[in-house]
Amino acid sequence: MIFGSTSRRSRAFTLVEVLIVITVIAILAMIVIPRLLAATRRAKEAQFRGNLKQIRDGIERFEAATGAWPPALTDIMAPDGDAISADFDGRGGWVDRSAYDGPYLLTGDGGLPKDVFTGASDWSYDNATGTVHSVSDLVALDGTNYRDW
Numbered sequence: 001m002i003f004g005s006t007s008r009r010s011r012a013f014t015l016v017e018v019l020i021v022i023t024v025i026a027i028l029a030m031i032v033i034p035r036l037l038a039a040t041r042r043a044k045e046a047q048f049r050g051n052l053k054q055i056r057d058g059i060e061r062f063e064a065a066t067g068a069w070p071p072a073l074t075d076i077m078a079p080d081g082d083a084i085s086a087d088f089d090g091r092g093g094w095v096d097r098s099a100y101d102g103p104y105l106l107t108g109d110g111g112l113p114k115d116v117f118t119g120a121s122d123w124s125y126d127n128a129t130g131t132v133h134s135v136s137d138l139v140a141l142d143g144t145n146y147r148d149w
Helices: 015-066 073-077
Strands: 124-126 131-133
Touching: 015 073, 015 131
Parallel strands: none
Antiparallel strands: 124 131
């Protein structure tokens, strides 16, 4: 039965073959994993930009209607003029509560959009200028700080 028999050695992988396969898999992982992480970061940055745009649009619409910046950031979500937190913005501009026709921002949970990098609605808002920024210390893929966006 020499003709039909095969030795165990010819059916098994050698240690060198196994090491080559592991090396190839490791090289492919080193190429693919950073790209996947960057894609996830790009998606978070896109969501972050969208959240900032919604908030800034709400602030601008508030100012256009009332003649003042929102005294508090949450005032862009006020159901009516009576719910606005103060009568004046940070520069001393009077808030015309009767002209308020908001809310200027609506979200599913009723709160401000979250900063995807801090996980909270802890935006930095200046009611004297109407500017809003992130409080995150992280650096974006393009090298800028998220707090400068």
